Amino acid sequence: MKKFAFAFAGLLALSACETGGTYVSGSSGDSLNRVVNVNNSTGMTMTHFYASNTNMSSWGPEQLGPSTVLPSGRTTRINFDDGTGACIFDFKARFSNGQELKKFGVNVCVISNYNYVR
Numbered sequence: 248m249k250k251f252a253f254a255f256a257g258l259l260a261l262s263a264c265e266t267g268g269t270y271v272s273g274s275s276g277d278s279l280n281r282v283v284n285v286n287n288s289t290g291m292t293m294t295h296f297y298a299s300n301t302n303m304s305s306w307g308p309e310q311l312g313p314s315t316v317l318p319s320g321r322t323t324r325i326n327f328d329d330g331t332g333a334c335i336f337d338f339k340a341r342f343s344n345g346q347e348l349k350k351f352g353v354n355v356c357v358i359s360n361y362n363y364v365r
Contacts, residue, residue, distance in 0.1 A: 274330055279356045281327040281334070285317070286362045293317035293363065295341040298325070300333035301352060316343075327355040 275281075287293045294316050299307040310325060317323055327336055334356035339349045340363055348363060 275328050275332040277332060279334065280359075281355045282324060283327060283355050283358060284322050284324050284360045285338075285340075286322045286360060287317045287319050287340075289342060289363050289365045290319050291346070291365075292319060292343040293340050294343055295339075296323070296325075297339040298327060298336050300327075300329060300331060301335045301337055302331070302333060306337075306339060 285296065293311070296310045296317070297306040297308070298310060299305070311317055311323065334354050336353050336355050337349070337351045338353055338361065339347060341347050350361075353361060
């Protein structure tokens with residue numbers, strides 16, 4: 248499934264326990280929370296993370312940043328509010344061994360954590 252370029256913008260800051268990122272390109276103007284903690288519990292380093300709402304036909308930009316990775320046991324916090332009001336997103340994670348895991352139809356308005364596990 249292709250995804251159109253999807254405007255997420257933001258910075259990713261590192262802390263001792265968590266990798267925190269805020270990717271906001273718009274505001275949907277509703278009271279729904281679209282912030283999700285993406286947890287990596289795979290035993291491998293996540294090198295890339297992509298997301299886009301299901302109405303797009305290509306993947307959005309890489310969300311971890313050009314020189315940032317998400318080691319196993321770490322978490323990044325992402326705001327998926329793209330200004331469209333969408334709640335359903337597709338995720339794609341790539342790991343240091345080249346493996347990709349995709350999950351389609353994640354409702355970011357009702358979850359607060361998404362776990363990648365081995």
